[in-house]
Amino acid sequence: MKKVYLHPLPVRIWHWINAIGFIILILTGAQIRFVDSMGLMSFETAVDIHSWLGFILLANYFIWLLYYLLSGKLFKIYIPPFWKPIEFIKNSIRQAKYYGYGIMIGDKNPHHPTPESKFNPMQQISYLMIMVLLIPLQILTGLILWDPHLFSPLGSLIGGIQIATLVHTGLWIFFSAFIIVHFYLATLGHTPMAHIKAMFTGYEEEHEEH
């Protein structure tokens, strides 16, 4: 096996603060939404934790954003090659076939990550959507719900507090499902812990021939 340095320190710091924060936000969000049936903690405690953590993850988002903007790697790593659409679609289908079938019969993963091309096409499109669209949208709707008066111009722009609530709750459902699928996919390395370990050490292990 050879080691490839895939995850720089700022990305790892951002990722694990974000992962722990998201799990707690999902749980406290459920407590806030289902006040009578959850019974994890009081409504007030859930609101307090949810709001504080929301601001911590807002600041944490800037670690990710600044790292990728300042290193100039955002475009290279996150943006799918829209100038080669046929190749991108072909590679996406190949990757989906691997996840849906090939992996069950012992095929090798068709994508071999390098620091310049870390993500397979399915990761690239989903991570791009999450990082530049869905997380910012969750943050903005969260701010509107946190202080509707202070953020009323933003609330009006988005169509009112009901729309903000709908989007924020809809994304809560999306992120709850995402975490389960993302965790499952993270266990599909050459050992179940290989990718997760790499997200701590920075180094992914690859077979010598790649």
Ligand code: HEM
């Ligand atoms: C149980 C919690 C989590 C685990 C075990 C986990 C695991 C991992 C692992 C192993 C990787 C590296 C392999 C890969 O590129 O897919 C990764 C990358 C990534 N994860 Fe997670 N993750 C978790 C939670 C989350 C959450 C909550 C989000 C966002 C809402 C997230 C977003 C990402 C993104 C965007 C990357 C790519 C980061 C980069 O290299 O720029 N993860 N995760």
